[in-house]
Amino acid sequence: MAVRVLSIDAAGIDLAGVALSRLEASLRKQAGDPDACVADFFDLAAGSGAGGVPSALLFTRGHDGRPLLSIAKALRQLA
Numbered sequence: 629m630a631v632r633v634l635s636i637d638a639a640g641i642d643l644a645g646v647a648l649s650r651l652e653a654s655l656r657k658q659a660g661d662p663d664a665c666v667a668d669f670f671d672l673a674a675g676s677g678a679g680g681v682p683s684a685l686l687f688t689r690g691h692d693g694r695p696l697l698s699i700a701k702a703l704r705q706l707a
Contacts, residue, residue, distance in 0.1 A: 634670040636679035667695040
């Protein structure tokens with residue numbers, strides 16, 4: 629079984645935010661699910677330095693098991 633890992637570098641939250649927004653939009657389109665979040669497509673997330681913050685925000689799940697935040701909502705939390 630393959631494990632899908634998302635690694636977010638600390639190079640800059642702005643740059644990571646743009647890349648993650650595009651990734652999430654592409655994944656939503658491919659899945660045909662407008663409510664899909666990045667965390668729905670990865671098994672594990674890691675981040676170095678500041679990259680750890682969006683990793684934690686994106687992969688925190690609610691009581692229903694769904695990710696609490698989309699990338700857009702996570703970036704608003706960081707602003």
